[in-house]
Amino acid sequence: MSASTAVKKSGPSAGATARRARKPRRAGWWLPYALLAPAVIFELVIHIVPMITGIWMSFLKLTKMYISNWGNAPFIGTKNYQVALDFNSAVGMGLLKSFGITVAFTILVVGLSWFLGMAAAVALQKVFPGRAVFRTLFLIPYALPMYAGVIAWKFILQKDNGALSHLLFDNLGLPGDKPFWLIGDNAFAAVVIVAIWRLWPFAFLMLMAGLQSVPTDIYEAASVDGAKPLRQWWAITLPLLRPVNMSLVLVMFLWTFNDFNTPFVLFGGSQPPAGDLISFHIYNASFLTWNFGSGAAMSVLLLLFLSVVSGIYVLLMNRRKDNA
Amino acid sequence: MHDTTGTKVFRVITITALSIFTIIPIYVMVISGLKPLKDVQGAFTWWPETLTIQPYIDMWKTVPLANYFMNSVIVSVAATLLSLVIAIFAAYAVSRYTFRGRSLFSGAVLSTQMLPGVLFLLPLFLIFVNINTNFGVQLVGTRAGLIITYLTFSLPFSIWMLAGYFNGIPRELDEAATVDGCGPMRTLFTIILPTARPGLVAVAIYSFMTSWGEVLFASVMTTDANRTLAVGLQLYSTQTNVYWNQIMAASVVVSIPIVIGFLLLQKNFVAGLTAGAVK
Numbered sequence: 263m264s265a266s267t268a269v270k271k272s273g274p275s276a277g278a279t280a281r282r283a284r285k286p287r288r289a290g291w292w293l294p295y296a297l298l299a300p301a302v303i304f305e306l307v308i309h310i311v312p313m314i315t316g317i318w319m320s321f322l323k324l325t326k327m328y329i330s331n332w333g334n335a336p337f338i339g340t341k342n343y344q345v346a347l348d349f350n351s352a353v354g355m356g357l358l359k360s361f362g363i364t365v366a367f368t369i370l371v372v373g374l375s376w377f378l379g380m381a382a383a384v385a386l387q388k389v390f391p392g393r394a395v396f397r398t399l400f401l402i403p404y405a406l407p408m409y410a411g412v413i414a415w416k417f418i419l420q421k422d423n424g425a426l427s428h429l430l431f432d433n434l435g436l437p438g439d440k441p442f443w444l445i446g447d448n449a450f451a452a453v454v455i456v457a458i459w460r461l462w463p464f465a466f467l468m469l470m471a472g473l474q475s476v477p478t479d480i481y482e483a484a485s486v487d488g489a490k491p492l493r494q495w496w497a498i499t500l501p502l503l504r505p506v507n508m509s510l511v512l513v514m515f516l517w518t519f520n521d522f523n524t525p526f527v528l529f530g531g532s533q534p535p536a537g538d539l540i541s542f543h544i545y546n547a548s549f550l551t552w553n554f555g556s557g558a559a560m561s562v563l564l565l566l567f568l569s570v571v572s573g574i575y576v577l578l579m580n581r582r583k584d585n586a
Numbered sequence: 587m588h589d590t591t592g593t594k595v596f597r598v599i600t601i602t603a604l605s606i607f608t609i610i611p612i613y614v615m616v617i618s619g620l621k622p623l624k625d626v627q628g629a630f631t632w633w634p635e636t637l638t639i640q641p642y643i644d645m646w647k648t649v650p651l652a653n654y655f656m657n658s659v660i661v662s663v664a665a666t667l668l669s670l671v672i673a674i675f676a677a678y679a680v681s682r683y684t685f686r687g688r689s690l691f692s693g694a695v696l697s698t699q700m701l702p703g704v705l706f707l708l709p710l711f712l713i714f715v716n717i718n719t720n721f722g723v724q725l726v727g728t729r730a731g732l733i734i735t736y737l738t739f740s741l742p743f744s745i746w747m748l749a750g751y752f753n754g755i756p757r758e759l760d761e762a763a764t765v766d767g768c769g770p771m772r773t774l775f776t777i778i779l780p781t782a783r784p785g786l787v788a789v790a791i792y793s794f795m796t797s798w799g800e801v802l803f804a805s806v807m808t809t810d811a812n813r814t815l816a817v818g819l820q821l822y823s824t825q826t827n828v829y830w831n832q833i834m835a836a837s838v839v840v841s842i843p844i845v846i847g848f849l850l851l852q853k854n855f856v857a858g859l860t861a862g863a864v865k
Binding site for chain 2: 544
C-alpha cells in the first residue's frame with residue numbers, strides 16, 4: 263500500500279500503472295462503450311424491446327379491441343400457444359400445414375439454389391472469352407429490386423396472357439387447357455421456382471468468391487495424377503469451399519425459411535394453401551383477424567424452431583471441424 | 587492444360603440453361619413494357635406487333651409513381667445513412683478493442699440479422715399504435731416510422747459487414763498513426779475510413795438495395811401518404827384489371843438504377859461480404 267502511494271506521487275502515468283495492477287482498467291476503457299452506445303441504443307429500440315414485447319404479447323388476449331390500448335388486454339397465460347399447437351383446431355392445423363409446406367419449400371429452394379450456384383461457379387471457374395458477361399448476367403436477378411423480379415414472374419405465370427402458358431401450350435404444343443399457376447396446387451411449384459430464380463445468384467456469388475482463393479496448380483497436379491474432373495471437384499473444390507458452404511447454407515436456410523416477400527408479391531391477398539409459407543401465414547393470421555396475441559405466439563414458436571435448428575447446425579459443423 | 591470433352595459439355599449446358607432461366611423474366615419485363623395495352627391483355631407474344639414507349643409515359647398517371655419514387659428514395663437513403671453512421675463507430679469498437687461484452691454484442695448483432703422480420707413486425711406495429719394513443723405521435727403511415735423499422739435489418743447487417751471489413755485493415759496502420767500522435771477518433775477518420783471506402787460503399791449499396799425492395803414492413807406501416815414503390819407496385823399488380831405493360835415499364839424504371847449501381851460495384855460487394863463471412 264505504501265509503495266503504491268509513493269508511486270502515485272511520481273506522476274500520472276506511473277499512477278495509472280499502479281491502478282492497473284489492482285484493477286485491469288486502462289485509461290480510456292470507456293471509449294469502446296462510447297463508440298458502441300448509439301448502436302446499443304438503437305438495437306434496444308428496434309430489436310430487444312420489440313422482442314420482449316412480442317414475447318409478452320403472446321401471453322395476452324390481444325384482439326382487435328385491445329390493439330390501440332394494449333394495457334387493457336387481459337393476461338391469458340399460455341392459451342395462445344395451446345391454440346396454435348392444438349392440431350385438431352383450425353388454427354393449429356393451418357399452422358402445421360404451413361410449417362410442412364415451408365420445410366419442403368426450404369429444402370427444395372436451398373438445395374437447388376446451391377446446386378445451380380455451384381454448377382455456374384465451376385463452369386465459370388476458368389478464364390474464357392465472354393466469362394465476365396455471363397457472370398454479370400447471372401447476378402442480375404439478385405441485383406434487381408426483389409419485387410420487380412417477382413412481379414415479372416407474376417405476369418409470366420398469368421393463366422391466359424402469361425408467357426409460361428404460351429410457351430408450354432402454344433409454342434411446345436402441350437395438350438390440354440392452360441392451368442392456373444398461382445391458384446391451387448401449382449402455386450407451390452410456382453413459388454419454389456421464383457424463389458430459386460432470386461436465390462441461386464447469391465449462392466453463385468459466394469461460391470465464386472470462394473473459388474478465387476483455390477490455387478489453380480492444385481488442379482494441374484491432380485490431373486497429372488490422372489484425376490477426372492468430377493473427382494477433382496469432389497476431392498479438391500468441395501473441401502476447400504467448406505468454410506464458405508458452412509455459412510452460405512445457414513444464411514440461405516434462414517432467408518428461405520423466413521421468406522415473406524416472394525409469396526406476398528406473387529400471390530398478394532389470395533394466399534393459395536399450397537403457397538402458404540410460414541411468415542406469410544403468420545402475417546395473414548395476424549392482420550386478417552387482428553389477433554396479435556396469437557400471431558405473436560406463432561412468431562415466438564418460429565423463433566424457437568429457428569434457434570434450435572441453427573444451434574444444432576453450428577454445433578455439428580464445429581464438431582466436424584474439430585474432428586477433421 | 588486442356589479440358590476434357592465432358593468438362594466442355596458441362597460448361598456449355600450449364601451456361602446455356604442458366605442464361606435462359608435468368609433472361610426469360612428479364613426479357614418479358616423489358617419487352618412487355620414496350621407493348622401496347624391490347625398486346626398484354628390477349629395471349630402472350632414473344633414479340634409485339636408494334637413497339638411503343640407509351641407505357642413509360644402513361645405509368646406516371648395510372649399510379650402516383652413519382653410519389654412512390656420520392657418516398658422510396660427518402661426512406662431508403664435515410665435508413666442507409668443512419669445505419670452506416672451508427673455502424674462505423676460500433677464496428678470500429680468491435681474490430682479494434684477488446685472489452686467486456688464484446689462477444690455478447692457481436693453475437694446479438696449476428697443473431698438479430700438472422701431473425702424473421704415478422705417477429706419484429708407485430709410488436710413494432712403495436713408499439714407504434716400505442717405511442718400514438720398515449721403521446722399523440724403518429725408513426726404508422728409516416729416516413730419516420732418506416733425508417734425506424736428499416737433499421738431492424740439494415741443496422742445489424744451494416745455493423746457485421748463493416749466489422750469484417752475493418753478487421754481486414756492491418757493494425758500496423760493504426761499503430762503508426764498512434765505513434766504519430768493520432769487519437770483514436772482521428773485514427774478512425776484519417777486512417778480507417780479512407781482505407782475502408784470500398785467496404786463502406788458495399789455496405790451502403792446493400793442497405794439501400796434491401797430497403798428499396800422491402801415489402802413486409804412497408805405493407806403494414808404505409809398508407810397512401812407514404813407508400814413506397816415496392817408496395818405501390820405490388821398493390822397495383824393484385825388489382826383485377828392490371829395494365830401489365832405499364833407495370834413492367836415501371837419495374838424496369840425502378841430496377842435500372844439499382845442494377846447498374848450493383849453491377850458497377852459488385853467487386854466491392856463480394857469483398858465486403860466475404861470479409862464479414864470469414865470472420
